[in-house]
Amino acid sequence: MKKIIAVILVASVMLCVFAGGSKEEATVQESPVQIAIKEAESLGWDELLAKAKAEIGDKELVIYGTTSRVQENSFTEKTGIKIKTEQPDDTQIYEKMQAEVGNGIYGADVFVTTDSFNLVNLAFANGWAENYVPAAYSDKLAQGDKNPLVALYYGRLFIYNNGGKMNNYIKNIWQVTEPEFKGIEMKSPLLEKCSMNFLITLTSPEWQSKLADAYKSYYGKEWKSDGSFANISYEWIYKFIQNCSFINKDSTIAKDLAAGAKGSTGFFVFSKFRSVDYSNLSVAALEGVEGFGGMLYPIYSVISSNAKYPYAACLYINYLLSEDGFMNIFGKDMGAYSSNTSVAISEKAKSVGDQDLAYWLDKCVLEDSAYISSVYAQAYTKIAAWCAGK
Amino acid sequence: MPEIILKNISKRWGSFKAVSNLDLVIEDGAFITLLGPSGCGKTTTLRMIAGLETPTEGEITIDGKVVFSSEKGINISAAKRDVGFLFQNYALWPHMTVFQNIAFGLETLKWKKPEIEKRVQEMLETMQIVQFRDRYPAELSGGQQQRVAIARTLAPRPKVLFMDEPLSNLDAKLRGEMRTELKRLHKDTGSTFVYVTHDQLEAMTMATKICLMKDGFLQQYDPPLTVYTLPANRFVADFVGNPTMNFISGEVLSNNGSSAEVRILGEHFTYKASRDFTIQIGAATIGIRPEYLPISESGSLKGTAYSTLPAGMETTVKIKIADTLLSSVMFGSLDYKIDSDICFDIVGSNILLFDGEGKRVAAGTLSKVE
C-alpha cells in the first residue's frame, strides 16, 4: 500500500509540474483572437480571405463539429485553405474544449455544435469559445440567432411509414402518446442534448398552452391535472417517452423505418432522408399536426478562444452563412435550413416537399435557450429519470 | 582444487525448514551422494551448492572462493560457479537437436566452431549416441535422452558435476548400466561428483562417501561401507541395506565396560563390543543385518518359517520368533515350507546396539546365555 501511495505522489508531483507550466496569465486585455474577431466583424469576404490566407498559409484550419457534414471540403475548393475536421459528439466536444482550451492547449479553431445550454454555460462562461457575427450578415439573421451565432437549423420530425398509400396518419401530437404508437424509434434524449432541450422547452408556459389546445381538440375536453404531473407538458413528455424505443443512431432509425411496416413511426432528423429510400416515408408535419410536428434545433458555430488561425476561422463562419457555403455543406438535401434568412432551401429539398425555415419555425418546437437555462436542473433531472427508467 | 565447503547452511521457506545448519566438506575428486527419503532436503542442498537456490543462512565455498555468504551478502550466480548439473528430467531443450543441445554450453563459452564440433563428436562417442546427432529429444528414448543430457553436462568439462536423481526415470536394467558408466565417467573425468538419490543401492554402489539426510538434518557422512556396517543411528541403519536390518526391541539388564546383558526374543544374551560403551539400563534395540542370521539345522535359536522369497542368487527367509519377524538372507536358492520349524544363529561382530533414542552406542557380538 505504501508503495502505491508513493507512486501516486510521484505521479501527481510530475503532473503538477506539467500543469503548472501551462497556466496562462490572467488578463483583462483582449486576446489576439478577440482582436481578430473584432476586426473581422467589419471585413468583407475578400479582405478577410486575404488576411486568412496570409495567416494560415498552407496549414490546416481545424474544425470540431458534432455534425458529420463539416467534413465536406467545399470551403477548401473555394478558398484554398485546407481544413482538418474531427467529429466528437455533443458531450465530447465540450470535454475537448475543457481539456484543450481550458488548459491553454491549441486544438481547434472552429467549433460547430449543438446545445445552447452547454455552449453558454460551459464554453462561453469559461471563456473557451468566442462568438462572432459577421457584419455582412447581421441584418439577415434573426436577433435570437446572433448570440450564440446560429449557422443553421436541423429539423427532427415525426416521420411514419405510409405503406405506400396512407396519409395524414398523425393529426394531433397527443396521438403519439397513445398505445397504438408504442415503439416510436428515437435516439435517447440522454445521448442527444438537443432532444433533451426540446423536451425541456416543451414545459414552458407557451408550449403548455399549445399542448392544452391540442389536447382539447383531440380528446374533446380540457386537460385536468390528476396530480401525477406538474403540468400538461410533463404528462405529454412522460407518455411520449413511455412510447419510445431508443435506438442509438438516427441513420439506423431512418433505415428501420424505410424498410419497416406500414404505420411504424420514428422521430429523427429529416436530413437522413438523403441516405434511405424514402418512397414510403411521410413527414407528419408537412401534412399538418395539431400541436407541433417535431423540433428544430440550432447548429451553432463559434470560434475557439485559443484559435491559431482566428481570421481563417472567421472566414469559415462567413462561408457557413453564405448561400454557397450552406448549399455546399448542408443544403443540398432536405432537413437543413440556413439561419441566413435570404438563403432558401435547395430545389432538391423542395422536390420532396421540404419548406423554408419560416414554415418550420411555425410547425416545430424551437430550443428556447433562455427558458431552458431557467429550469434546467429540475426539468432535466426529472425527464432524464423517466428516460432511464422506462 | 575444487573443494566444496558448506558452513552452517540453512534454507527456510516461510516457517518450513528444508535444510538445517548443514556443515559439509566435499573433497576434490570425490563422488558424494546426498541420500535420504523424499523431502529430506537433499535436492535443496544440491541446488544451493549449484547456485540455483539461495540459502537463507550460511556460507558456501567452492575451490576456496566464497560463492555464497549470508553474512557478507555474497551470492554468485550459478553461471559463474563453473559447475555442471544433470537434471532429473534431463531438461533437454526440445527445440534443439542433440548436437545443438550439447553444443549450446560451448557456444556460450565462446568456443571456436571446429573445437565445438570436435568436442561434441567426442562426447557423442563417449556416450555412444553418435547416430542420434541430428535428432530432436522427443525422438529419443528415455535412456538415450539421459545420455544426451550427460553429454551436454560434461561437454564444457566442469570441475564439479551435480546430479539430481538422474537415473530415477529409467527402467531397472538401464539404471544398472548407467551406474556403471557414471562410475567410469567419474574416474575418467576426474571431476567432483555430487549426486542426489533416494535409492540406497545407488548410493552404496557408486559413492565414495554418502551424506545421509533426514528432515533437513545431516544424519551421517561416511564412506558407504561405514554407513552400512556402522550406521550412526536407527534411521540410517534402517534406510541403508536391502532387505532392511532386523530391529529387535529388548531390554538392557546390565552394562559393564565393553559388555552388556540384554534380553531379546524372550532369551538372555551377552553383548560384547570391541570398545567400552555406556548405555542406560532399560529399553534398547538390537540391530542385526539379515546376513548375520544364518539358518542351519544346528542353530541355537528356534523359529518358524513365515515365508520364503527365493531370488535365485540368494533367498530371503522371514522367520517368526516370539511375535517378532526377522529376515535372514542365505546364499543360493532355498525353500522352506511355510510354518515349518527353522533353527538359526546370530553371528558376526557387527551386531548393533541402539539406545532408547535410537542412537547407536556399540557394534559387537551377541551370544546366547545358556
Added chain:
Amino acid sequence: MNDRQTLSRPEKVFNKLIAYLTKPSNVIVISFLIILTSCIVYPLYSVYSAAMSVGQMDSMMYNSLFGLHLKKGDMTFLNFSMLMLGKYSREYSTSFFWKPLWNSIRMSTYSSIIALLVGGIIAWLITRTDIKYKKYISSVFVFPYIMPSWTLALVWKNVFANSKVGTGITGMLESLTGICVPSWFVYGIFPCSVVMGIHYAPFAYILIGGILRNMDANLEEAATILKADRWRIIRKVTLPIVLPALISTVLLVFSSTMASYAVPVFVGSPGDFYVMSTMLRSLYSSSYSGQSYVMTLVLVLIGIGMLALNQAVIGKRKSFTTVTGKSGQVSFVRLKGNKLISLVIVIVLFFMAIFPIISFALESLCEVQGDYSTLTLKYWLSREEIGGIHVAVGKGILFNSTILGALWGSIKLSAVVSLVVGTAGFLIGYGVSKNRGSKLATLLSNVAFFPYLIPSMAFGSIFLAVSTKLLFLRGTFLLLVIVASIKYLPFASRSGASAMMQLSGEIEEAAIIVGAPWHIRMTKILFPIQKASFISGYLLPFVSCIRELSLFILLTSSGTLITTLLSYFDERNVVQMSNGINLLIILVVLIVNFTINKLTGASIDKGIGGN
C-alpha cells in the same frame, strides 16, 4: 574471530540488493510493477477523485436542485447519494443505478451460463467423443470471439426482426418461414444474453477444452473400470476436475459482459433493456458526468470482486488442475445420432461464425440493400468517385486512399501494440513464474489484469485528461499505443504466465549452469520452446486492437483508424462501404490469425490460456 569478516549493515543491505537485482526476473517484476501502477493507479485515482468531486456542470445542477453553493472541483458525496441512495428521488436512483445493476447482473449471469454450456459442450464433444467435422468445428468456433460482438447482434436483428416487432422490418426467418418470433426474442435481455454468451463461448471452449485435452484419460478410465456409467463419470470425475476452468470462465465472461456496451445498445435498448454500461454512457453524456465515474467505480469494484473470487477458487483448487499430460489414447464416446448432432452443430456454427461474414460481403456488393439482383463490385473496385443518391463516398474500397490509409493506420497501431503487449506479457509471465508465490509477483499479476476491469470508455476519457497534462503525448500515435497496450495487457500477461508455468524450471537452469546470459536464455531457449503460446500472446492484442473503437474515439480524429472511419460510413448509411469495411476488418484478423497459425502454430485460443 568472525569479527573481521562481519560487514557493516549498509554494506550487507547493499550486497543483498545487488544480489536481488542481478536476477533479471526480479528486475522485471519490480520495473513492471512501477510502470503499471503508475499507468493504472493514476487513472483509477482520477476516476475516484472525479467520483468524489463535482465538475462544472454537475455543480450547477446540484446547486440548483439542492440549493447548494458548490464550485467546480469541490469534494462531495452527492454523486454517490444521488445515483445510489435516492438523494434526488428513489425513482432516479432506481432508474439510473439499481435497475441497470440488476439487469447487468442478470445478463452477465445468463451469458456466463450460455457461454459455459455452449463452449463446455463443444469442448467435451471435441475432446471426448467421436463427433464428426472436428476440425471445422474447432477452427470455426473461435470466430465469434474474433469478430466484434456487435456484428453478432446485427446478425441477430437481421435474422429475427419481423413484422410484429419494432418498425416491422421483415427478417430472414420471417421471409423464409413466415415465423414471427415474439418481441422479447428480438430485443431485450434474451438476445443480449445469448449474443454475449455466444461471443464468449469460445472462451469456455478454449479454457475447458485445454484442461480436458491435458487431463489424464486414466482418471476417467479408472472410473469406467469401476463400472460407472458415462453420465456418472462426467458428473463425478470430469466436472470436478474441470471445475476451476468452469469457474474461471464464468467469472471472466461475467465481468466481460458487465462492461460490454455495443450489444446492449443494439439489441437491448430498443426493448427498454438497460444495463450499467449503457447507463454509464448516458450518465457520461449527461449533465451529471460525475455520477458516471461512480458507475465506473462500481463496475471496477465488481470486476475486482470477480477477480478475487476467481483467485480464491482457483488458488484453493489448483492441485486439481495439475495434469500429467500423458493422456495419449482417449477412448472416444460414441455418440448416438452422431450425424444429426454434428450437422446441427455445423449449421448453428455457420450462423454464428460464417454467416455474418457472408452477409457483410453480400451487403457490400448490393447496389440496393437486400436486393441481390443489383450486385455490383463498384464499392470495392471503382477507381472513380462514387456519387449516386447518397453522400460523397469516395472511390471503391480497394482504391480509396482514405480507407486504405485508415486500415494501414489500424494495422500499424495494432502491430505495434501487439509487439509491446506481447513482449510485456512474455516478460511479466517470466517474472511472475520465476517468483512464483512471492507477494510482489502475485501483486504484479493482479495489477496487470486490472485494466481489464476498467471500461474502455472510461479508459479513453481518463487518458484524454492525462494527455492534456502530458502535452508531448497529445494526439500522438504514442498515446494510442500506450493506452491500447495497457488495456490489452491482461490477456497477454495471462497467456505469458501460463506458458511460462508450463515450462519446468530445469529448462532454464540447464542453460544457467552452462553460463548462458539472460538474453540468450530468453531468445534461444524459453521463447522458442513455447513459441506458439507466446506468439499467441501477440496475436490476441492485435485482434482486439484492430476492432476497437470506444477506446480510441476520444483520442483520435476520424480517418486515422479504420474503426473510426467505419462509424463515419455507418453514420451516413453508406451500407455497402460500412459492410465492406467490416468485412475488411474481419478478413485482416482472419488472415493474420491464419498466417501466424500456419507459420508458428500460434493461435487465438492459446492466447486466451488454452493449450
